[in-house]
Amino acid sequence: MKEFLQTKQTEMLSLLEKLVNIDSGSTHKKGIDEVGGILKGIYEEIGFTVEVIDEPENGNNMVITYPGSENPTMIAVAHMDTVFRVGTASERPFSIEGNRAYGPGVIDMKASQVTLIYALKALKENSPGALEKIQIVLNGDEEIGSPTSRRVIEKYAEGKTHALIMEPARKDGSLVTARRGGGRYSIYVTGKGAHSGIEPQNGISAIEELAHKIIKLHALTNHAEGISVSVGLIDGGESVNTIAPSAAAHVDVRITYAEQAEAIDRQVKEICASSDVAGTTIKLEGGINRPPMVKNEQTIQFLELIKETGDKLGIKVTDVATGGGSDASFTSAMGVSTIDGLGPVGGNAHSVDEYLELPTLVGRTNLLAEVIRKLANK
Template identity: 70%
Template sequence: MREYLLTKENEMLLLLEKLVNIDSGSANKAGIDKVGGILKAEYEKLGFRVETYKESERGNHLVIQHEDAATPEIILLAHMDTVFRDGTAAVRPFTMKNGRAYGPGVIDMKASQVALLYALKALISIDSNGFRNVQIVLNSDEEIGSGTSRKLIETQAKGKRYALIMEPARKNGALVSARRGGGRFSLFVKGKAAHSGIEPQNGISAIEELAHKIVKLHALTNHDEGISVSVGLIEGGESVNTIAPSAVAHVDVRISRKEQADILMQKIREICETADVPGTSIVLEGGMNRPPMVKNVQTIELLNLIKDVGSSLGMEITDVSTGGGSDASFTSAIGVPTVDGLGPVGGNAHSEDEYLEIPSLVERTNLLAKLIGKLSD
């Protein structure tokens, strides 16, 4: 299959260029649906059925399996959204230089979309049963927590034997075997406005109240237990000479074990229930949106199989844990053996310097195809 893929490398790069040059930030429904439309057409050419799950505000989700598939055992997840603002593709379009490709979303994860499609083409080229043994979910909102796609992913994953997640490989090519879970919270604080020079005694500062809450929330961090609580964004007040009548904080929470979620949520609620500055009030919104992906016995067994496949191709496969979230958490949490990071190799995701190592496009596509074939034997 590697020889087949080498003959298709230029074709793969042309498709990648087309996808990268479409703005498809999580809020850009039209752009995501354009990406989805291109991929839908490509899969349908190969005899795959594509079911569209329509969303009114976010991009549509796609569920894909071959028309000859009966009960696929493997679920593959890949997202179509990026983190980049509209207009980025025009300012910073797809380019290639010194063995690397650049552009918004090139590694996270438009290269993975190309790799997944061509892995199936490679399997079809040798008439492996593998292409009949997969179900693919392409979702539109992974970068913002998969709020509209989580139930779809969990529903489709139930009963599957394996879950392969197409997030990019680490810079050294490592797979991802564990991820921290996480959540997002927002604190909306109300106080009372007053002129800070003429009648400051009549004001109640929402910013002062928020400051107390930030200190208490950060104190929940326990790195030894894999817990972190970080207020990453704040805003408040109306002018420098006005006692602030309102303030807002947005909080990122990370956990390493599932049982930590309820305990941490209760502590956050308790902090927000009692005002430190009399006369202020707080509305707390949000919650935990991703369970942790735990490296368990099932994960290790699947990893060992992948390492064997890699060894047969002359590749040394390693794995790492990471604090970042992905849809791998959802399949792992419902008991499906899950490995992430099966996409191509690159780096600097979510930045202007995001890149793909071009040789890894064929290399990792071949690994994925061989793996799907092996799991389907």
């Protein structure tokens, strides 16, 4: 299959350039659906059937199945959205410098979309029967927590033995075998505005109330147990000489073990259940939305299969745990043997310096194809 893929490298880069040069931030439905339309056409050319699940606000999700596939044993998941605002693609379009490609979403995860497509193309040429064993979910909202696609992923992961999550490999080429879970909360505080010089006694500061909440929330962090709570965004007040009538905070929570979710959720709710500053009211939204991906015996067995495959291809496979979240958490929590980071190698995701290591594009596509072939023959 490697020889086949080497002849397709120019095609792969051409498709990658096309995808990177389309703005597809999580809130830009039009762009995500444009990317989805391109991918849909390619999958149909390969011979797959594509079901588009329309979403009114978020990008559409797609379920891709090979005709005649009665019992696919694998699910592959790849997201089409990025974190970048509209206009980024025209400001810094796809480019190549030396052995690296750059552009918004180039590694997270438009290169992975190319990798998945060409792994399947290689299999069609060499082991077409393997295509009946894999089902693919492409989603449009992973970067904002997969609010619409989670149910789709979980529906089609049911009954599968293996899940291949197409996030990029780490900078050193490692796959991901464990991820922290977590969630997000938003706190909205209402106080009472007043002139801070003329009648401050008539005001009730929403910012003061929010400050109490931030201190208490941050105190929930316990690094030794793998729990972190961080208020990453705050907003409040109307002017420097006004007692703040309103304030808001947005909270990121990370957990390492599933059993921590209930306790941390309860503690956040208890903190926000009553006011520290008399006269303020508090509204709390959100919750834990991703379970952790735990490295278990299933994961280890799957990893060994990939390592053996990599050894035969001259690719040394290593693995790592990471604090970031992905759709791997959903399949892992369902008991499906899950490996993440099966895309090509790159780094600096979500930044202006995001890059793909070009020499890994063909190699990691070949590795993915061979892993799918092995799993299909089990």
